[in-house]
Amino acid sequence: MAVVLPFRDINVHASTSRYAFTSASAPSAPTLVVDRPTGDIRLNDGALLGAKRVSNKYIIVITKAQPMGRLKGHMVYKVIATELLPLRERPLHDPDEDNYLSLLKTMIKASPMYFSYSFDITSSFQRQGQSNVLLPLWKRADDRFFWNRFIQTDLIDFRTGGGSGGSHHRQQSTQQPGVDPYILPAMFGMMEIKNTAVKGTPLTFALITRRSRHRAGTRYFSRGIDEQGHVANFNETEQIVILNDTTSGLGGFAGGGGMQNGKVGGNGGLEMQVMSYVQTRGSVPVYWTEVNNLHYVPRLQIRGIDSAVTAAKKHFDEQIQLYGDNILVNLVNQKGREERVKAAYEQMVRMLSQSTEHRQSDEFSDEKLHSQESGQKQHKFDRLKYVYFDFHSETKGLRWHRAQILLDQLTDVLVKQGYFRGIAMPGDSRGRLEVRGEQASVVRTNCMDCLDRTNVVQSMLARWTLNRMLTDVGILLPGESASNDEIFENIFRNMWADNADVVSKSYAGTGAQKTDFTRTGQRTKAGMLQDASHAVTRYIYNNFSDGPRQDGFDLFLGTYLPSASNIGSTLLFVDRRPVLIQAVPYLLAASLFMISVATFTRRLPDAATLPLRIFVIFWFVVGIWCLQFIYSHGMLYVNWPKLNPLPWATEGYNEALTKVRKDKVIGKWVDRRHERGASSARLSYLEEGKKRIE
Known part of the structure; x- marks a missing residue:
């Protein structure tokens, strides 16, 4: 059975009555037709029929993409430009629709989105090893990171026999597999792929951060957890090392050899090895928020913890199912306004599992380290291990080396946790990996925003695991570190700092703080001045710009659906203040x-x-x-x-x-x-x- 992958070269044919989409590389494939103005979808294997008039819709097409590099021979692209195609002409000026379009265009332009025609970038390598490669790419995609899932709802409904979302009647009652190549999953987040070497050994080093489409939004308008168990600013970060990959160059737009599965070249007889390590971050899973009021420090609100237990169970049930044991690293302050968030998190963990507590203190902090873990493995929530680290207190006064205290606390956990390791299967045309090792658990890190402190800790854990990977395959000797290679060390630091900036900008509006430490290994006065500048800019954005940004997310992700009956009559965006x-x-x-x-x-x-x-x-x-x-x-x-x-x-x-x-x-x-x-x-x-x- 042939693997069905998205078309690489879709041509758009526009007329007053329809848009038709074809692929030059697959001339025998049926033409996808979207009628104007109804949005009715069909495959052009018969006569073109008329359509009923409904409210306006738009088709979003990618018009320009930038190659970012290859993973196992599969080219990955970044979305650079898009175009919105209306399904009907607009004879009347509609102020609300103008605002909707402006919000969408602004959101898309500012959003780092990536895609691949032949590789599931929404899934980690470990999840890919558990998926069916015979399924179309969009069916393999991780629903959490399928960022344009709502945008493609009509196509997916038509494909599965549910009819077009733009029609008031059921159009199809049968499956339409011919639509599969027109559905292209896109991921929101960060991706960098570098061809480098450590101690003379060539390798591909990549970093991918996938932002969840659930409860997505801006810093102060998206906090905590929702009733479905989704937390704000949830991101999965995967650090990847690929050895003996001779297909890692940029190549051409079509992905090199032109094979539909994206595989090109060979590996010179050496086994291609893939090693990856996954971490997650996400907002504290209780009902809480910070209310903007133009004060520099917003007003903190926390609802009763009991009311969030059901939602937290949904959240951690999914996390355990996906990642195994969860090591919950909490970095919020133990004193001041953040203490209430810390206490709420710890109370939630206690309610979910019967746990025992261990505390440490020193001259810097009354509570240097605090861990909770279950003494009995009776139910799934006993797979949660809570570790508290007073980050600000321990590292104040530029004592950033004291973050090592947390790493020392987690060393045993990291050893047991492991990482994913796979070997390319010789002669396998589908590019599957023979699994030699899997990651058994995940570290879920958070601070208040899941940004600055979280970035520092995640890069620290990633460095430790990277050294372990390279030692296991013999590139490093026991006790050596990849940081001894100056060129690679510069790549590693800057890649993780770039990741911090991307995650921070998408949530808080500015680059991350504390990136001077991530980039140089030292906390500097220049870095602190940059942090002060970011803090002021965040204040301005969070109070005066994030409302429209949140509206853009809600429109794109379908958490807000404009009512056809209200368009042009509500003037929703009019300032109604006295x-x-x-x-x-x-x-x-x-x-x-x-x-x-x-x-x-x-x-x-x-x-x-x-x-x-x-x-x-x-x-x-x-x-x-x-x-x-x-x-x-x-x-x-x-x-x-x-x-x-x-x-x-x-x-x-x-x-x-x-x-x-x-x-x-x-x-x-x-x-x-x-x-x-x-x-x-x-x-x-x-x-x-x-x-x-x-």
């Missing part, structure tokens, strides 16, 4: 302008100074009042997501508006008659926010 509240920032800008003009404009020698001083003082007082007003009522000025309103945001916004109406200066002018389009109809289901405790 006009006076909208005017305060403009008044602040005017005061700064007036003060600047009065300060830097030349005065005549005989001009009176008193009126000018009164003028400056007046605008200075106005500016101070505006700043105080904005800061005191910050929730009214945060750029919130508009498509899926957040319960705590709605509640806080209403409280802030009530407070403004009591303001002695403008309160009497701010009433419901001045609130543009005020309506709580869309927010009636958000009673959940009232259950939250601070």
